[in-house]
Amino acid sequence: MPVEHRVAARGRLRARVVGVVAGRVSVPGMGQEGEGGASGRGRCVGWPALDERRGPLQASLGTLGQRLQPGMADSAQAQKLVYLVTGGCGFLGEHVVRMLLQREPRLGELRVFDRHLGPWLEELKTGPVRVTAIQGDVTEAHEVAAAVAGAHVVIHTAGLVDVFGRASPETIHEVNVQGTRNVIEACVQTGTRFLVYTSSMEVVGPNTKGHPFYRGNEDTLYEAVHRHPYPCSKALAERLVLEANGREVHGGLPLVTCALRPTGIYGEGHQIMRDFYRQGLRLGGWLFRAIPASVEHGRVYVGNVAWMHVLAARELERRAALMGGQVYFCYDGSPYKSYEDFNMEFLGPCGLQLVGARPLLPYWLLVFLAALNALLQWLLRPLVLYAPLLNPYTLAVANTTFTVSTDKAQRHFGYEPLFSWEDSRTRTILWVQAAGSSAQ
Numbered sequence: 001m002p003v004e005h006r007v008a009a010r011g012r013l014r015a016r017v018v019g020v021v022a023g024r025v026s027v028p029g030m031g032q033e034g035e036g037g038a039s040g041r042g043r044c045v046g047w048p049a050l051d052e053r054r055g056p057l058q059a060s061l062g063t064l065g066q067r068l069q070p071g072m073a074d075s076a077q078a079q080k081l082v083y084l085v086t087g088g089c090g091f092l093g094e095h096v097v098r099m100l101l102q103r104e105p106r107l108g109e110l111r112v113f114d115r116h117l118g119p120w121l122e123e124l125k126t127g128p129v130r131v132t133a134i135q136g137d138v139t140e141a142h143e144v145a146a147a148v149a150g151a152h153v154v155i156h157t158a159g160l161v162d163v164f165g166r167a168s169p170e171t172i173h174e175v176n177v178q179g180t181r182n183v184i185e186a187c188v189q190t191g192t193r194f195l196v197y198t199s200s201m202e203v204v205g206p207n208t209k210g211h212p213f214y215r216g217n218e219d220t221l222y223e224a225v226h227r228h229p230y231p232c233s234k235a236l237a238e239r240l241v242l243e244a245n246g247r248e249v250h251g252g253l254p255l256v257t258c259a260l261r262p263t264g265i266y267g268e269g270h271q272i273m274r275d276f277y278r279q280g281l282r283l284g285g286w287l288f289r290a291i292p293a294s295v296e297h298g299r300v301y302v303g304n305v306a307w308m309h310v311l312a313a314r315e316l317e318r319r320a321a322l323m324g325g326q327v328y329f330c331y332d333g334s335p336y337k338s339y340e341d342f343n344m345e346f347l348g349p350c351g352l353q354l355v356g357a358r359p360l361l362p363y364w365l366l367v368f369l370a371a372l373n374a375l376l377q378w379l380l381r382p383l384v385l386y387a388p389l390l391n392p393y394t395l396a397v398a399n400t401t402f403t404v405s406t407d408k409a410q411r412h413f414g415y416e417p418l419f420s421w422e423d424s425r426t427r428t429i430l431w432v433q434a435a436g437s438s439a440q
């Protein structure tokens with residue numbers, strides 16, 4: 001029977017609980033030992049230094065930290081663990097939640113924390129694992145603390161994914177950087193020892209110079225220079241997470257953290273894929289090539305990204321010395337292709353065609369249109385939100401090769417993709433078809 005209760009905070013009822021039911025980075029100039037070179041510890045142009053802003057968690061926690069000591073190894077309840085997934089109702093988050101329920105035998109309670117709770121959470125209440133849905137905001141330290149308290153493992157996947165200029169740079173920073181800081185501080189204060197952070201390939205690149213990152217791995221040297229608020233925020237947040245590794249949490253044990261860096265994720269729930277499909281339908285079944293086929297993009301299936309999170313979270317305790325402070329690219333058997341050719345693996349079987357072996361428009365015209373879109377966005381901002389897919393940043397990303405080739409996750413925590421390329425493709429096609437028909 002669903003129970004509803006609220007977590008009181010700052011005199012107001014904010015975080016809403018609905019229902020019962022760890023690369024050490026070795027980067028030029030950055031100086032930690034071990035693996036993990038292709039790091040986001042590059043320059044973030046125009047953003048505050050990390051320690052300029054401290055979260056108010058300590059003040060808002062009160063005695064919470066003293067009451068809860070979720071020591072994972074020593075606890076008598078070691079077999080049943082409490083997991084918290086932030087952003088658990090997002091595209092990736094939902095897959096992580098479902099994967100944990102299916103594949104984590106030690107799961108005793110699953111807390112799903114998100115600003116917007118999905119109605120699909122209801123169906124999870126009937127299973128054997130207690131699922132607690134918590135409506136909350138990662139930028140509110142007290143809400144995060146209340147959700148983290150008593151959790152053994154936190155998978156922090158909540159984030160503002162915006163490369164289109166929908167949100168302000170300040171908001172992106174607040175959610176992605178301050179939100180991550182709040183999660184870390186909550187772990188430290190409440191004694192939660194294991195934190196897996198969803199980072200991004202974007203913490204590495206593509207950089208503003210358009211240098212290709214071809215079949216790179218975590219140790220590949222790459223000049224990471226970020227100007228856009230999204231990669232900047234992910235790089236800063238990743239650094240916070242990695243630097244927090246080894247911090248003493250309440251109870252005296254060390255925090256163990258790691259960061260997973262997906263490349264472009266695809267699969268069921270991928271909104272940009274659905275948007276391309278709908279656009280193609282509107283254009284009578286045609287899409288027009290904009291980027292040369294030779295520009296390769298790393299893509300990874302959402303189910304495999306979720307599986308990597310589950311495995312990393314599971315193994316962090318046993319392999320703390322090896323995994324703590326490490327970064328891992330997310331990878332699977334998805335083929336290396338251009339962004340558009342890769343999308344056609346799914347959109348083709350759904351009846352769309354990509355026109356042109358080469359881009360139909362010259363690149364300079366795309367650059368001009370992207371700049372025009374940026375100008376229009378700026379001019380129209382007081383009146384309306386104009387946020388098209390094409391802008392100077394997305395064009396630069398789409399037009400720069402970025403592919404990874406690594407086995408670090410396999411070596412460190414035994415990751416093997418759960419879904420073959422064929423499975424991933426079939427599942428995605430079925431979803432696109434369903435999403436497309438429901439749109440018509």
Ligand SMILES: NC(=O)C1=CN([C@@H]2O[C@H](COP(=O)(O)OP(=O)(O)OC[C@H]3O[C@@H](n4cnc5c(N)ncnc54)[C@H](O)[C@@H]3O)[C@@H](O)[C@H]2O)C=CC1
Binds near residue numbers: 114136139158198264
């Ligand atoms: N989609 C992609 O291709 C990639 C995504 N990532 C990262 O993966 C993570 C998940 O991304 P997606 O699932 O694609 O995005 P999404 O937008 O579908 O999911 C993010 C979730 O976080 C929640 N959220 C946002 N702001 C929040 C806040 N202030 N408090 C609480 N919850 C909040 C949203 O409501 C949403 O459910 C993000 O951290 C993103 O940076 C990394 C690489 C690639």
Ligand SMILES: CC(C)CCC[C@@H](C)[C@H]1CC[C@H]2[C@@H]3[C@H](O)CC4=CC(=O)CC[C@]4(C)[C@H]3CC[C@]12C
Binds near residue numbers: 200202291389397
């Ligand atoms: C017609 C245009 C030139 C095509 C535009 C395509 C773009 C919208 C997308 C091309 C590459 C995508 C990004 C890439 O997959 C890496 C990402 C990682 C993340 O962490 C978040 C999403 C994204 C930035 C993704 C966003 C869409 C593209 C820019």
